[in-house]
Amino acid sequence: MGFFSVLGDFFQILKHTFRQVFKRPFTYFYPFEDREYPERTRGRHIHVRKSCTACAQCVRICPVVAIRMDKEDKKYEKDCALYFDYTRCVFCGLCVQACKFEALFHTPVVDMSEGDREDLIYGPEKIETLDREPLKWRGRRFR
């Protein structure tokens, strides 16, 4: 009768769970240790003003209207005052592909939380600077 086979199934399952207790956990302490992000990670952008021509291709292709270009702002060279609205950005990568002049890139910086929504709109100054080396990670590497 199936009674003993069912009992065997129970013990098989208990064996699997019991073994798992002594295994190394999969998760890691995220803010204290981090893993390496791949080169292609679509994180926040970096804008290279030196090679930008203000052609506005990135503004046109953006499907969620997250990029704004202020042509009136004459403070910047070639008038490319780019505003990135990270409350809207979906990190699709179309703007980087649309850029013909190698002036816009993704960085592997994905943790960009702010206390204020306004701070997530990266102005022309902020979008061309990185506050830390993108490939240098806090804590020890994991995995």
Added chain:
Amino acid sequence: MSPDILEDAMELWFGPQHVSAHGWATKLTLVGDYVVECDPNAGYFHRSAEKVLEYKNFRQGALILERMCMLEAFLAEYPYVAAVEKIAEIEVPERAKVMRTIMMEMSRLHSIQFWWGQFNAELGFFTMALWPWVDREYSLDAFEELTGSRHTVSYSTPGGVKYDFTEKSMKQLNRALDRFEDRLPKFRDMQMGSPTFRARTENIGLYDVKQGLKWGLSGPPMKACGIPMDLRKDDPDPNLAYDMVDWEVPITENPEHPGQSDALDRMEQRFAEAETACEIIKQLIPQIPEGPIIDPKARGKANRLPEGEAYARVEGTRGITTLWLKTQDKAQTAYRAKIRGPCIASYYALKDLVPGSKFADFIVIFGSLDPYPGWWDR
């Protein structure tokens, strides 16, 4: 149903704030422990994607589709791209075809891994919910290494794919597959071998082929009835490389009720689907041809499309996923795009499938059909 039974009936809203109802709500009428009426409600997730697609150009459109179902992002975006390619008559390079197929199966594997965990969480077994999700992390790592994003890959574009395989991404891909195949026997013990799982799913949510077809069900819920109904074989897409692989449509036949499927069969079917996906990828990896990944003329062609209609279909994780596209001459945007998600049928099927079953089985029936609200609300 006689009215005096309904006199002591209790109406219970299952959702939209219920913990296991994420974006859907079903009104159940309970008499004692039995559900006598089930009224699935849609619209809690509606983002008017079809209207949005009328305002997005053909390179942006795939991004909207991807967000219909984050779990099978590549499978979801592919019909749009295929429809655009059909109208614009864009040729796809051989290498892109193979890469698309690999990505498609990987996406299917990931979706099944996620569903697996979710279904077990719905069954109150969080151990088995977390274990497939660990494997899913490996799949996500493979996506990330290849495309730079974990969920919304936005990988295909009219004329090919966006990113090429690198050595490292191949390594991640193999790692994900190996990890999954390693753990499969253990998972089989935990699922099919579990007496409590069998007790919960046997003869629950039983329907036959004819009924399922009337509802419009497709994909694993139908293949679990034992019929080889798979668009990958039946309606092969010329821009995909399934003909390069030697594979069989995975079906599940239960001798206890031939031509019918219950929740247990559907779980078994998902096992078979995931194994087939693994097998297809493993066969395709050595066959990737050299060459460009994108047709260089495609970008220009996809900017303005000629007048036309196209109907692109793909066998998604949950069933037939299609997109019907109509364009006007020199159009930058779609004139009309109709998304047909597979889950509109499986969610509708609850209406006839659930009454008569116990209240506790409602979530089992729902989970075993694997509906995703993005597909019916769009």
Added chain:
Amino acid sequence: MLQFDFFAWLAGIPEWIYGIIQWIYGIVSFIFYWVYDLFRWIWATIFLPSNFMFLFRAIIFPGLIFVVMALIWAVWFTRKLWGRIQDRRGPVHLGKYGGLQLFADAIKLIAKETIIPDNARRWMFRFLPGLLLVVVLLPFAFIPWDLEYWFIADLSVSLVLVFAFLTAVPVISLLAGWVSGSKYSLIGGFRAANNQFAAEIPLIISTIGPALLAGSLSLMGIAAAQSSIWFAVLLPINLATFLVAAIASVGIFPFDAPVADSEIIFGWRTEFTGIHFTLTYFAEFAEQMLYSALIVTLFLGGPIGPLTGPLAGPVNFVLKFLITFFFFVLVSSSFQRLRQDQIVHYCWKYLLPLALLNIILIMLAIVYIPGIAALLPLGGG
């Protein structure tokens, strides 16, 4: 003829004053001695060696504070073990290995707003979680942590009394679900009652074996009877049935139909927030601990164990308790949730006959296998 003798009157004044003073003294001394006696009585009650130690045992060491600390530990242990089984880490941040996580959680939960639904019966809603915790903590008084000294109370019918207390738990759950004024809570309450209905009979039948072999209904007596052989050896099937029925009675996975979160959000606890939720949450863990302690007492020899020394009894007990609790968590994290009708079905169709079968087997064994009866306190042979 009244003569007023002034001098006699003068001479009487001190006597009169003395009388008044005596009267006042009487009152004051009465109060003083009353207070003094009270203090002395309190002093004697608390600090007389025998009384002091009884209070110490009841409140501090194997009593309330020890149990509450063990409860906090049990919550941490459960979460950590669940985490490990599920490839996670469990609590990590507060204290060593996250040991202080529960204090943070408790402070957070207590600081949260207590929301009482409009439909709820307000006073019952506030009263029931506390009552539940009290009812679940009371039976710890009868647990034999030690045979000689470190126990609280020894009643001749403590086994029956413990189950009498535990029978109140589903009633409170049902009431809590009812007074919450929510459909999900009501369904959860009925399911909790249903769980107890299913599990109680196999649970109590499983305890008949140890009680029969020990010839006692007292937990102390049953523990003491295992000095030569643990009942787990003689009643292995009863041990298993008791474990499963205990899990079903507590209503944790896989018998968690009363709080099945994918079906009926959190069952009868759905509407509880803040401190009320904390109390019900603690009560669940206290019940698990109580059943673990009962398993140790009834089947694993209680405080009888390899260690010797002044505190050997409690240490032995706690060691066995840890192992039992580990299995409790392990079993509860390995299976899918059963439907409530299946719970009744399995408990009555499989657990009950198995529990009876073991008792019959052991009776036959005592009669036909020589040497077994000599191991038992019943003697004879």
Added chain:
Amino acid sequence: MSDSSTTNASTFGRLVINKIPEVTSNPLGDNRIELVVPANKIRDVVTLIDEEIQDVLPESMFGVDLENDQYELIYIFWSYTSRLLLQLRVSLEGEKPEIESTCDIFPGLEWHEREVREMFGIEVKNHPDPRLLLLPDELDGAYPMRKRFQTDRSRLNETGITPPKPRPEPGGDSQ
């Protein structure tokens, strides 16, 4: 397709035209066929599909707004045994055109019909459950998938590349 249980697309097209002469067919190649069906014959054709084709699946049903009160309804059926894709095209005209419900033949079409009704204002007669499917109550009668429905494009103007236009009135034509 030698098997007797399967149906060829052109064979089925001829069969339908023989029975209902108003229907015209339009091959799409590769065992796909399009039938242009007048609105009053849709129930007959769908019944024929149900009877004649093995294992047929109601795949999709939706409306297309061709502007100037011209609408098209498209039904798509798929049979995996015959590998036959069938597309029915129904032309409709008028401010609020009407069509017969077919969801008693194929229950799977019920929600598609509800959606067509709320999105395009195409009245589905004899529908068992004519509630709104996806839209909130305040958009009842706005028919958002019609081309006349003006969407809010104010966010596009923020980018600075399109010349600023006056913001259109919110809501649909009927508001």
